[in-house]
Amino acid sequence: MQKTPSIAYNLSGWMDTSPEVRPAVNDNWQSRRELAAALRRLNTAVLTRDVPTELLQSVTATMQAEAARIEANEVVPGTKAQAERNSTQHGQLPDIFYEINPASGQSNAIAPPMHIWQTDGRVHACVTPSWSYEGPFEHLHGGIIALLFDQVLGAGQRITGVAGRTGTLEIRFHHPTLLNKTLHLVAKVDRVVGRKKFMVGELWADDVRTASCKGVFISERNWPDAIA
Numbered sequence: 001m002q003k004t005p006s007i008a009y010n011l012s013g014w015m016d017t018s019p020e021v022r023p024a025v026n027d028n029w030q031s032r033r034e035l036a037a038a039l040r041r042l043n044t045a046v047l048t049r050d051v052p053t054e055l056l057q058s059v060t061a062t063m064q065a066e067a068a069r070i071e072a073n074e075v076v077p078g079t080k081a082q083a084e085r086n087s088t089q090h091g092q093l094p095d096i097f098y099e100i101n102p103a104s105g106q107s108n109a110i111a112p113p114m115h116i117w118q119t120d121g122r123v124h125a126c127v128t129p130s131w132s133y134e135g136p137f138e139h140l141h142g143g144i145i146a147l148l149f150d151q152v153l154g155a156g157q158r159i160t161g162v163a164g165r166t167g168t169l170e171i172r173f174h175h176p177t178l179l180n181k182t183l184h185l186v187a188k189v190d191r192v193v194g195r196k197k198f199m200v201g202e203l204w205a206d207d208v209r210t211a212s213c214k215g216v217f218i219s220e221r222n223w224p225d226a227i228a
């Protein structure tokens, strides 16, 4: 008898098959996407403009007040709680995951955001990191590259039909990666050994492979039966 997948792990439908970002599930999430985009814009502007102190203080006061207006609403913390909130109107777990993940979430202001899709047994992604993600002068921070790889390889492991947590990521940085440029990532399953999924991936800026990654993702003992 087929088991009902746990809401915590059933991410069927999360993965896109198109390089186009999918529309938000409703006006509420579309509005969250637009707010996240405005927050990203504000963050990058603050980091890249010569701003008078008085203006910074004024904007801070405005933003504190706006944050308080948002905080006055019901607390629904985390992906699972969001998905359990009136899911027919608010979106199912894959929709929520798609919106709030810190690497790819369209509605998460700290996400670059990266778009991920699957074709031909591989996972692809594109992302254009702004000045907000600078590490060495004018180049992408290595920790952000690790975040992108973790997400893309972690998504790609679902090709095996079984999810798992990141056990190990091994990244080789071949060349500095420029900011404000559309980057492409590609990943595939190298092999599966028991509960371990060995993934490989690459990060490309035009025709330059700037980093490559090997990752081991490990399923929990009872997960295979819980994944759709």
Ligand SMILES: CCCCCCCCCCCC(=O)SCCNC(=O)CCNC(=O)[C@H](O)C(C)(C)COP(=O)(O)OP(=O)(O)OC[C@H]1O[C@@H](n2cnc3c(N)ncnc32)[C@H](O)[C@@H]1OP(=O)(O)O
Pocket (backbone or CB within 6 Å): 009, 011, 150, 151, 152, 154, 155, 158, 163, 164, 165, 166, 167, 168, 194, 195, 196, 216, 218, 219, 220, 221
């Ligand atoms: C959700 C949908 C997503 C869908 C898409 C979403 C993408 C999300 C991507 C982000 C993913 C994350 O960030 S996940 C968050 C970061 N990762 C974590 O927090 C994981 C924390 N660690 C753990 O929970 C645990 O250590 C596990 C689950 C990784 C392994 O624990 P375990 O299951 O008890 O492992 P254990 O029995 O000892 O070992 C099983 C086999 O794996 C090997 N092994 C054990 N640990 C490791 C390791 N770190 N690296 C390599 N190999 C290891 C052992 O040698 C053994 O091999 P053998 O003897 O069988 O040969």
